[in-house]
Amino acid sequence: MRLPSINRSFIVLAVIVLFLILVPILGSRSTVNLVAEMAAVLAIALMWNLLAGFGGMVFMGFQVFVGIGGYAVFMAANGFQVLPFPFILLSAALCALTALAIMPILSRLQGAQFAIASWVISEVVRLTVFQTSVLGGGGGISLTAMRSVPRELRMYGTYGSAALVLIVALVVCVFLMRSRVGLALRAIRDNATAAEAMGIDLRRTQRLVMMIAAAVAGAGGGAYYMLALQIGPGTAFSMNWMAITLFVVILGGIGTLEGPIVGVVVYFLLRETLSDLGSVYFILLGLMAILVTLLFPKGAWGGLRQLIGQDLLPIRRNPSESKG
Amino acid sequence: MISINDLHAGYGALSVLFGVSLHVAEGQTLALIGSNGAGKTTTFSVLTGFVKPRSGNVTLNGSVISGLAPTDIVSMGLAMVPEGRRLFPSLTVEENLMIGAHCDRKGPWDLKRVYSVFPALEPLRKRPSSSLSGGQQQLVAIGRALMSNPNVLLCDELSLGLSPAAVDIVYSAIARLRAEGMTLIIVEQDISRALASSDTFACMRHGGIPLSGPSAGADRAQISSAYFGMD
Amino acid sequence: MEVLINGAFIGALYGLYGLGLALTLGLMRQINLAHGDFIVFSAYLTLQGSLLLGVHPLMVLPVVAVVMFVVGFVLQRLVIERTLGRGEMPPILVTFGLSIILQNVMLELFSADTRNLNPGPLGAASIEIAGLSLGVLPLLTLAVSFAIFWATSAVFGSTKFGRAIRATSDSDQTAQLMGINTSRIFAVAMGLTLAISAIAAGFYGMRGNFDPSTGPERMLFAFEAVILGGVGSIWGTLAGGILLGLSQAAGSLINPSYGPLVGHLVFLVVLLALPGGLMSLRRRQ
Ligand SMILES: Nc1ncnc2c1ncn2[C@@H]1O[C@H](COP(=O)(O)OP(=O)(O)OP(=O)(O)O)[C@@H](O)[C@H]1O
Numbered sequence A: 001m002r003l004p005s006i007n008r009s010f011i012v013l014a015v016i017v018l019f020l021i022l023v024p025i026l027g028s029r030s031t032v033n034l035v036a037e038m039a040a041v042l043a044i045a046l047m048w049n050l051l052a053g054f055g056g057m058v059f060m061g062f063q064v065f066v067g068i069g070g071y072a073v074f075m076a077a078n079g080f081q082v083l084p085f086p087f088i089l090l091s092a093a094l095c096a097l098t099a100l101a102i103m104p105i106l107s108r109l110q111g112a113q114f115a116i117a118s119w120v121i122s123e124v125v126r127l128t129v130f131q132t133s134v135l136g137g138g139g140g141i142s143l144t145a146m147r148s149v150p151r152e153l154r155m156y157g158t159y160g161s162a163a164l165v166l167i168v169a170l171v172v173c174v175f176l177m178r179s180r181v182g183l184a185l186r187a188i189r190d191n192a193t194a195a196e197a198m199g200i201d202l203r204r205t206q207r208l209v210m211m212i213a214a215a216v217a218g219a220g221g222g223a224y225y226m227l228a229l230q231i232g233p234g235t236a237f238s239m240n241w242m243a244i245t246l247f248v249v250i251l252g253g254i255g256t257l258e259g260p261i262v263g264v265v266v267y268f269l270l271r272e273t274l275s276d277l278g279s280v281y282f283i284l285l286g287l288m289a290i291l292v293t294l295l296f297p298k299g300a301w302g303g304l305r306q307l308i309g310q311d312l313l314p315i316r317r318n319p320s321e322s323k324g
Numbered sequence B: 001m002i003s004i005n006d007l008h009a010g011y012g013a014l015s016v017l018f019g020v021s022l023h024v025a026e027g028q029t030l031a032l033i034g035s036n037g038a039g040k041t042t043t044f045s046v047l048t049g050f051v052k053p054r055s056g057n058v059t060l061n062g063s064v065i066s067g068l069a070p071t072d073i074v075s076m077g078l079a080m081v082p083e084g085r086r087l088f089p090s091l092t093v094e095e096n097l098m099i100g101a102h103c104d105r106k107g108p109w110d111l112k113r114v115y116s117v118f119p120a121l122e123p124l125r126k127r128p129s130s131s132l133s134g135g136q137q138q139l140v141a142i143g144r145a146l147m148s149n150p151n152v153l154l155c156d157e158l159s160l161g162l163s164p165a166a167v168d169i170v171y172s173a174i175a176r177l178r179a180e181g182m183t184l185i186i187v188e189q190d191i192s193r194a195l196a197s198s199d200t201f202a203c204m205r206h207g208g209i210p211l212s213g214p215s216a217g218a219d220r221a222q223i224s225s226a227y228f229g230m231d
Numbered sequence C: 001m002e003v004l005i006n007g008a009f010i011g012a013l014y015g016l017y018g019l020g021l022a023l024t025l026g027l028m029r030q031i032n033l034a035h036g037d038f039i040v041f042s043a044y045l046t047l048q049g050s051l052l053l054g055v056h057p058l059m060v061l062p063v064v065a066v067v068m069f070v071v072g073f074v075l076q077r078l079v080i081e082r083t084l085g086r087g088e089m090p091p092i093l094v095t096f097g098l099s100i101i102l103q104n105v106m107l108e109l110f111s112a113d114t115r116n117l118n119p120g121p122l123g124a125a126s127i128e129i130a131g132l133s134l135g136v137l138p139l140l141t142l143a144v145s146f147a148i149f150w151a152t153s154a155v156f157g158s159t160k161f162g163r164a165i166r167a168t169s170d171s172d173q174t175a176q177l178m179g180i181n182t183s184r185i186f187a188v189a190m191g192l193t194l195a196i197s198a199i200a201a202g203f204y205g206m207r208g209n210f211d212p213s214t215g216p217e218r219m220l221f222a223f224e225a226v227i228l229g230g231v232g233s234i235w236g237t238l239a240g241g242i243l244l245g246l247s248q249a250a251g252s253l254i255n256p257s258y259g260p261l262v263g264h265l266v267f268l269v270v271l272l273a274l275p276g277g278l279m280s281l282r283r284r285q
């Protein structure tokens, strides 16, 4: 049976929301925390995929938004000594502004140069935070505002924040990619010059998508570090974030919406079972990333999709729909 | 000298050539004509090894060259002057010519001979190739291809983007190569010029060859109807 | 003053790191994100070799350079070649994966301890020039850098191989049409890239520390040297490297830990104000 693609997206989104609602009701404490972590990581990966997989902007310094998002929540909540949860909105706003600020540097660059310049920007922020004593310097800071929060509220609040960020990330992806912006993005990725000739404002589209991706990823970073309760420049702005993101996106299938969802499940399965191996675990991850890129560029979702026979979160309308 | 036998080829899901067969004898010139998108450049891409044929083959002096790598095809004696000339902008005129001799095929063509056939190039030898006029660049592109001492020379749309005077100069160079006994396949939009500079012609349409024959005394009405498909 | 001179010496090494990167960037329009990890890896090879044989690091450096040439050649042929022509993403993903693997392999083999190469008496030797006391090692470093840059530019300018490389950078397809085996050119270029970087790594290791996690930073410095100088210019990369080294030195004068930060900032400012790099200044005149 083939439903109109938008209805299919709604059903799949509803199933995910239902799952996210059921977890805290049925799951154990550790399950709730694990799913919260997965939700934050998935939101971040979806946003990187939006930039790189759909927009062709290979942003290798994506950890900058994770870090800024995390620090924003910590600083604001600690400053006012209030519940930190609403401050993920601040994380989002701050990251959107950061994206706006760095676009003039990045918008002229492409490919490898874009990748490295974005990485350097992230390094600048990391080194600056490292040197700034108000931000805790190299030692980082703890989320002291959380100390007076009761255990239950802390857990469900954090979980709720992460789940909300994930839902926003999914909804943004589905609707953005089905909108004119998504169409423009794909046109730009396929052929930037032709897209411009067709009247698509390349810079404006890229800036808009960059700000959205930064905002949601920042909120994801805020949620993630609420769970961690401790943040430092070495971890929050670490290349490890890039490694995790890439792994989730590549393994699942870059340039699809279902891919990162599959990828995050695979990644956490591997992590929960193999991470005791230490550096061997990372060697395995690296090897898998290379092999998948070379041999299965469509990732795990590419294989699953063949079995299922249709997209679950379609980003293109069915041919019959677009005629109407 | 060169035979193309029932060639089928395309790009990914797109099929472009549907059974192209051509033959050029040693010392002869074939003019390949046809409207935009007919598949002329694609035919050349198969000959030079950039597009692999789906079926059919190409033989040069009796040995099959289709399916070989572009580099191997050059060293077997097939060279091309590509559409749009495609000189190397960061190389000088002389360096562009020398790159043509990269595969070290033995034969009569060397820098000295190219300069004697195209005397206009000698004073420009140290100039960056991008500073030349279109006509001069086209001569460099032809000279560059000759430097590999080919048995067969392919020329794709030599007159593209050139002034009428420059086109005359380029085609007098082609006439000189023909007089020297070079085997050529030329793609040319200007049908009169194509017929005047060739021994035989083949008209290409939708990836097939509806009409071919000797160029001298070719029936223009017949060519037009094959060209535009008014059959 | 001495700090700045030191910065220039280190900068010359950044230039060497960048030289190889510039070669692959120009040829394949892509970069190897594991470049820095290969640099650190060759420093470890040099260390192990000199410990094993009980000789000065500079004695094993040529051997390491040859080994790294082979590594680069094989890497290109077996892995990177398969990513070409499939868009800009696969090379980035694959070399990032390679970077993660290399870092963790080094962690397994050599532990996380910070190491350096022992320059022996060469480290302290110095000569007096115009009232300034200059170390022999920095001078040697500078001489070797210049020699490599000079040799590269000579090979590029006036040999058949250099011509083929330049033609391939212009257009890989048209180069093939000329009978140039571009896959071989790519592989040789990747080999040279790692060999040159290995020599730079040896000299760097006698002045600074390295550990398995320092690769990415080296890669960023190398890339910054290339962009600062202007992509496609050999001597520009040396100039870019020296500018980067000087910026870092100047930064560390303000506060010892500001070095890399100031270097990055100078890079971003130049990127914004002078997208063509230093060499575009000269061209404009
Ligand atoms: N690299 C390519 N990838 C995909 N399709 C191509 C490619 N090159 C050509 N085509 C398609 O193949 C068909 C034949 O093109 P080709 O360039 O062979 O025609 P042509 O006869 O040389 O035309 P022209 O006179 O415009 O040069 C066209 O429909 C074209 O769009």
Ligand SMILES: [Mg+2]
Pocket (backbone or CB within 6 Å): B040, B041, B042, B083, B156
């Ligand atoms: Mg054509």
